[in-house]
Amino acid sequence: MRIESPEITHNDGRHVLSAGVGFDSKGVQMPETLWFAVNDTDPRYVRGLADAFLVSLVAVAMKLGEDIRVEGEVSSCLAHGLMNYQRILSTWWPESFNIVEIDYHSLLDRREEQRPSGVACALSRGANSLHAFTQWLSANTSQKAYEITHAMISSDLERVGDSPDEECPGPLSRNLRSGLAESGIELLEVHTNLERFRIPVMSEDDRLRAHSSALAACAHALAGVFGRFCISGHGGYTYEELLPSGSHPAMDHHLGSDQLQVVHLPSFVT
């Protein structure tokens, strides 16, 4: 698999971050470009940074058993984390995920600029994410650096995105946006065609097993906004709750970079 250097384009008020993707495997029908898009405000993509694309596609490459060549820049911390992320997927589901080599054109050893101050939480229609979201509201956390500033939704992770130009602010996002704005929280809706890469090669079970990487990829796409990103877990820390799962307290943090801390937020209530 080859991931080309990302590009930023603007089209009818939509900001698109995209990168060309090439595969070695024959007979697999994939788009030629992976993209992320957000409406209206400047999403502050980080030019040239390939973190989002690599996090998106590592599970696909593992499923296909294809080594990866990344032509854009990747955070050293993420590169190290993906070694462990791969080990975890391969240990837990060896029949689905093979460990692959990743060849980096450019690793960023240190990022001089400061971590962005945005703190985001992925929101879906599920109770877990809503509970996690409320845990990080300023009224419920004593740590200012972890107070939530943004909510991120990506309904495209539950369906197939067709075009970066597609307008689809559904009822969920319209209602959420106005409700969140009252709390001073900005809603960012990320569109992506990531599922067009995952669905052809990964079963529904495998996509769930690599669920946190899809969410983290959307957060990495907005690396100029988010410094912390919370993925809500389905359970706490008891041994029974530590069973292998697509979002896990031993795994999710490996999807972070020096600039974007990915935090698995456990749930201590049933």
Added chain:
Amino acid sequence: MRIGVPEISHKNNLHVLSARVEMAKKSIHFPRAMWYAVSGTDPKFVPGQSDAFVVSLVVAAMKLGEDIRVEGPVSSRLAHGISQYQRILNTWWPESFRLVDIDYETLNERRDDTRPTGVACTFSGGLDSFHAVSELLPATMPVPAYRITHALMINGFDQLTDLQHRGMSQQMYRIYRDVLAKWDVELLMMQTNQKQFRGAAMPRVDSVRSYSSALAACAHSLGGLFGRFDIAGHGGYAYFNLTPYGSNPVSDHHLSSDHLQVIYAGSSGTRSEKLEAVADSPEVQNNLRVCLHPPSFDRQTGGVTNCCECDKCVRTVVGLMIIGKLDRFSTFPALRPAEQYRRPEILAAMYPTALGDLKVLAQRHERKDWVQILEQAIKLNEANNKNSRH
């Protein structure tokens, strides 16, 4: 518990980072101050930063049920991580560790200076240590920013406690300094009295349940030198390796700050796989120390030795017998006759996971004789456990 603002001082050729510690419970006899000390070149302590002290003392406070007031600045990320670390300890061992409130006088929201470039790993001379170092050398670590630069040996942790300087720690330092120098890794010997705090607050079993915090605290004390710190893990990511334990892939990373990433390392293989990975290294063959007893040394050569009797020695000896490399190791000078290590009733005293791991090793090497012995030992072990439950 109140943790004062840390101070840096110099005494007897030692650089010392210390902070006053006051307890609400006067019946517990703690020293007045906790300190970390290193000799030689400037250790680059970070003036005033309290990360090392809160990481070290949070467990004692949880055990005693005392809230904490920290007067020096603490990293925001660490403060968040400690809240999760507390949750984990409290979930796993609620009878030992209670959740406590921590009042931080100052949280560092952002640190403008860049992360230090040092990459360190704890080092005791054991199998996990050697394997962790080998995994972090340039030949095996593909990400340059994660290649090891330092190893940290701690005088005041576990069996290596020689704060009266009777010679044990210096001898360990000399031996392993030279071994690690061959790999361009600098060995730092740190002294600390944190064991006196942990020992006063909790029994050994609870110290073991929280030992990664003691190691991480030492790394945080050198916060101006280390940007990454690897804790040599005992296992991989298989579900059984997530069993609650003092160092764990679920818990260790929560001890990181924005500037010091704490990494559960060496988790790519089982103990027997680690043994296979390093068994051909002459440095390991001449210096491996796995023994559960305090360090001992060969009277003639001065090299480290193992007792050959304790559980970890037996497990390692059997592993080396299975792969046919025991004769290359010079650190097991008092071996029993070989047939004694092949007796299922002796091996049955090991942990079931250890027996299972050795059986898999024997299968990998097609040692049918050992597979048979270990299967018998596993059956005996199960029967013994069943009897003890009744």
